[in-house]
Amino acid sequence: MSKDPRFPGAHIIAIHGKTPQIHDTAFIAPGAVIIGDVVIGAGSSIWYNCVVRADVYTIRIGERTNVQDGSVLHCDPPRPGDEEGCPLLIGDDVLIGHMATVHGCTIHDRGFVGLGAIVMNKAVIGSDAMLAAGAMLTERKVMGERELWGGRPAVKMKDLSDAAIAGMRVGVMHYAENAKHHAAAVAAAAAD
Numbered sequence: 001m002s003k004d005p006r007f008p009g010a011h012i013i014a015i016h017g018k019t020p021q022i023h024d025t026a027f028i029a030p031g032a033v034i035i036g037d038v039v040i041g042a043g044s045s046i047w048y049n050c051v052v053r054a055d056v057y058t059i060r061i062g063e064r065t066n067v068q069d070g071s072v073l074h075c076d077p078p079r080p081g082d083e084e085g086c087p088l089l090i091g092d093d094v095l096i097g098h099m100a101t102v103h104g105c106t107i108h109d110r111g112f113v114g115l116g117a118i119v120m121n122k123a124v125i126g127s128d129a130m131l132a133a134g135a136m137l138t139e140r141k142v143m144g145e146r147e148l149w150g151g152r153p154a155v156k157m158k159d160l161s162d163a164a165i166a167g168m169r170v171g172v173m174h175y176a177e178n179a180k181h182h183a184a185a186v187a188a189a190a191a192d
Helices: 162-191
Strands: 012-015 033-040 050-063 072-073 088-090 101-103 147-150 155-159
Touching: 072 088, 088 101
Parallel strands: 012 033, 033 050, 050 072, 050 088, 072 101
Antiparallel strands: 147 155
16 A cells, blocks of 8 residues: 555555556545546545545546545446446546445536435436436436436436536535645644
8 A cells, every 4th residue: 555645644555557646736635545547637636535446447537526525436347248348437627526426437527426426337427417416327327418317216307507507617616726725734734
């Protein structure tokens, strides 16, 4: 297990010859565990007690994306009958709420996953789309751009207004800024 000095208290773990690649400007909170073939882009943040486990396939997280406290991210490998497998592909400026489970799916730029929501293999969340808190997006379901889906299983509820989309963008900026404050606080605590 690596004790990466850039991320005090986080656990960065190589497996199967793959070491997580994390941009220097990302924030990885104490208690987070990042494993295997993971790439995390500039300005992104993985918050307290998240697990990002790419032990069997790949996880890619873009820039300025935040994965909030207690969320679990995983993927599935290629296998007979499913040669593509289920990598986890997350774009830029994505918001993933607390305690979400995100597995082998695609979330396009500026997508939103609500608190406690579940996104399953091969599901797709379009750009500027929102999966409501507690919702379950089942396998292979595709959310279009600017759509709000909710329920278990999730179904389309409506198209999002410009105001709702603007609110999501404010959330991205808030987390990017807040991550800088937490990074400084964690570094100060580690130096004591």
